[in-house]
Amino acid sequence: MSRDAELNTGNTPGGGRADVVLGVSGGIAAYKAAELLRLFTESGHDVRVIPTASALEFVGAPTWAALSGHPVTSEVWDDVHRVPHVRIGRSADLLVVAPATADLLAKAAHGIADDLLTNTLLTATCPVMFAPAMHTEMWEHPATQSNVAILRERGVIVVEPAVGRLTGADSGKGRLPEPEELFELATEVRRRGALPADLRGRHVVVSAGGTREYLDPVRFLGNRSSGLMGYALARSAVARGAEVTLVAANADLPDPAGVKTVPVESTAQMSAAVLDAAAGADAVVMAAAPADFRPVERADDKIKKADDGTAPTVVLTQTDDILARLARERPREGAVIVGFAAETGDSEADVMTHARAKLQRKGCDLLVVNDVSGGKVFGSPETEAVILDAAGRSTEVGRGPKSALAHAVWDAVAELLTAR
Numbered sequence: 001m002s003r004d005a006e007l008n009t010g011n012t013p014g015g016g017r018a019d020v021v022l023g024v025s026g027g028i029a030a031y032k033a034a035e036l037l038r039l040f041t042e043s044g045h046d047v048r049v050i051p052t053a054s055a056l057e058f059v060g061a062p063t064w065a066a067l068s069g070h071p072v073t074s075e076v077w078d079d080v081h082r083v084p085h086v087r088i089g090r091s092a093d094l095l096v097v098a099p100a101t102a103d104l105l106a107k108a109a110h111g112i113a114d115d116l117l118t119n120t121l122l123t124a125t126c127p128v129m130f131a132p133a134m135h136t137e138m139w140e141h142p143a144t145q146s147n148v149a150i151l152r153e154r155g156v157i158v159v160e161p162a163v164g165r166l167t168g169a170d171s172g173k174g175r176l177p178e179p180e181e182l183f184e185l186a187t188e189v190r191r192r193g194a195l196p197a198d199l200r201g202r203h204v205v206v207s208a209g210g211t212r213e214y215l216d217p218v219r220f221l222g223n224r225s226s227g228l229m230g231y232a233l234a235r236s237a238v239a240r241g242a243e244v245t246l247v248a249a250n251a252d253l254p255d256p257a258g259v260k261t262v263p264v265e266s267t268a269q270m271s272a273a274v275l276d277a278a279a280g281a282d283a284v285v286m287a288a289a290p291a292d293f294r295p296v297e298r299a300d301d302k303i304k305k306a307d308d309g310t311a312p313t314v315v316l317t318q319t320d321d322i323l324a325r326l327a328r329e330r331p332r333e334g335a336v337i338v339g340f341a342a343e344t345g346d347s348e349a350d351v352m353t354h355a356r357a358k359l360q361r362k363g364c365d366l367l368v369v370n371d372v373s374g375g376k377v378f379g380s381p382e383t384e385a386v387i388l389d390a391a392g393r394s395t396e397v398g399r400g401p402k403s404a405l406a407h408a409v410w411d412a413v414a415e416l417l418t419a420r
Contacts, residue, residue, distance in 0.1 A: 020046070020047045020048070020190070021047070021089065021095040021120065022068075022097075022098070023049075023050050023095065023100075023104075024055040024097070024098065025051075025052045025055055025099060025100055026053070026058065026101060026103075027055075028133075029099040030051075030055050030059045031059055032098070032099070033099065036182055036186075037068060039179060039180065039183040041067065041069075048068065048092070049065075049067075050073075051074050052115055074115050074116055088123075089123045093127075093193070094126055094127055094128075094129070094186060094189060095120070095124045095126055095128045096186050097130045098176065099131060099176045100133070102138045102147075104117075105130065105144060106147050108121050108151060109148075127192065130151065131159045135166055136166070136173050139173060155196065155197050155241070157189055159182070159185065159257050160173075161174045161177070162176065162178075178254060178257070180254065182257050185238060185239060185258060188403065191239075191403075192407075198240055198241070200241030202241070202242045202283065203245070203281045204242045204243070204245075205247065205277045205278050205285070206245070206246050206247070206284075207246075207247045207248075207285070207287055208230020208231055208234070208246060208248045208287055209225055209226070209227035209248050209249035209288055210250060211264070211265065211266055211267040212249070212266060213267065213295060214295070215295050216299035216301065217300075217301065219302075221291055221293065222250070224289075225289035226253075227251025227252075227288075228380075228381065230251070230287035231246070231253050232401075232406040233285055233410075234246040234259045235259070235403070238256065238258040240407075240410055240414075245259070245260045245262065245277040246262065247264055247274050248288075249263075249266075262277070266294075267319040267320060270322065275322075275325070275331060278326060278331040278332065280332065282334075282335055283335060283337075284338065285409065285413070286326070286340060286364075287368075290319060290320075291319055293317065296316065327339075327364045327365075334420045336413050338365065339362055339366070340367070340370065341358050341370065345371075352369065355369040355386070365416060366409070366412055367387070368387050369387075370383065371384075381401060383405050384396075384397060384398055385405055387409065389416075
């Protein structure tokens with residue numbers, strides 16, 4: 001019997017294999033894993049759920065079986081003739097553990113295999129992603145941090161917990177990220193497959209969204225940036241093993257799983273937040289659209305319409321050029337600085353001529369050029385771009401999801417970091 005035939009013997013209804021394995025360990029956040037399971041199955045994935053015995057104290061086996069369409073057990077002794085503790089992890093495309101308790105992380109880091117889930121983790125040949133959830137003190141304990149470091153060194157994706165309400169009245173870092181964002185991140189990890197976590201150990205900073213410069217308490221100067229590109233960059237960087245800080249301006253989007261998100265509103269606030277985070281960063285990607293100008297004066301009260309129909313005069317001044325400052329000051333030696341240029345052609349030059357001049361003027365290492373003539377790109381889930389580098393090379397990225405462009409950007413960044 002071939003290996004494929006051996007793997008396709010009853011693992012799923014109809015004889016196919018499960019392409020995603022969802023491990024669930026014993027924390028109160030186990031109930032959120034049911035929603036994550038639903039997101040996987042509704043998007044067409046076949047999912048095998050492996051809970052620990054303690055997880056079944058929070059959510060029972062009938063729930064997992066009904067949602068996944070598979071029998072559920074935590075024991076290696078059930079269905080033993082099919083050797084599930086070896087077969088399941090070898091046949092999957094992705095293994096996600098959500099929530100992952102401190103106990104489960106410790107067992108995984110030190111190779112302890114005392115139930116079906118920990119045995120599967122030891123035999124898995126697919127990408128593995130842990131989404132920890134626990135009290136803040138447990139997450140911050142040196143033992144847990146050491147175990148996380150061991151797992152990351154092996155190329156495993158361990159998602160940073162979210163900050164928020166925990167069990168009871170407690171709040172802090174240790175909350176399981178929302179299922180929708182875990183699903184998006186898991187999709188990125190699965191898509192990369194066997195590719196290495198080439199940003200492991202790297203800290204990257206990404207800016208996203210459009211800043212606002214207020215004329216009065218109601219009105220502001222802004223732009224059409226949705227933040228989708230920056231959020232795709234942040235999510236894809238986590239999938240490649242990076243520690244990610246996202247400085248987000250006025251983006252009405254949920255925080256990506258595993259990302260430290262710093263909300264800002266104005267260009268001055270973005271400049272301060274980016275420069276602060278950049279001091280310890282290996283790369284900074286300025287995907288945001290900071291306003292180029294701000295009013296010299298901001299009215300304390302709403303500016304009223306004049307009875308005679310005249311409009312007020314607004315005097316503008318330039319805002320801080322964050323990208324040029326980063327490239328000039330280089331907060332960290334060897335850091336890669338990436339800019340984005342939303343360009344249109346005009347009577348003087350075409351898009352790429354303007355873009356090459358901007359790359360030289362700003363002094364950054366890479367410039368991602370979007371042709372936004374006619375309002376293209378803004379708010380769309382798809383994009384296309386050209387990546388220019390300081391050596392004069394250009395890489396065209398054809399139209400597709402913004403995640404595809406994000407990975408192309410990180411490919412270029414990783415190449416520069418390796419060379420340095």
